[in-house]
Amino acid sequence: MFIFDISNILNLLLMLAATILLIFLAQELKKSYITGIVLFAYLIILVIHAAQLITLPQEYRDMLPVLGRCVAIDFVFIFISFFAYLWVDDIEAKKMEKKSIDNSLDWLWKNV
Secondary structure, eight states: OOOOOTTSHHHHHHHHHHHHHHHHHHHHHTOHHHHHHHHHHHHHHHHHHHHHHHTOOGGGGGGHHHHHHHHHHHHHHHHHHHHHHHHHHHHHHHHHTSOOSOOTTHHHHTTO
């Protein structure tokens, strides 16, 4: 059974670097759909890990802690990419002079 183990430190660092680079690209281009794609990708990975966790065969029960760590890391990356999406959407809205999706975090954006 193939498990994309993002709890491995090398995979974790590579995914973190790719996420940061894509967030920086989205911020420079002022396009929120780039961070939306990142968020959607992490949601898909979370669904895959959750499905693997639920349908784990008996002979692979030793992989249960690994899948648990992967799901926890997925939630962290979803949290990061969600706030990055809101941030870049705010930047894009200011550039286009339109209302952003959510202005409830204005207190946070003023400090960033």
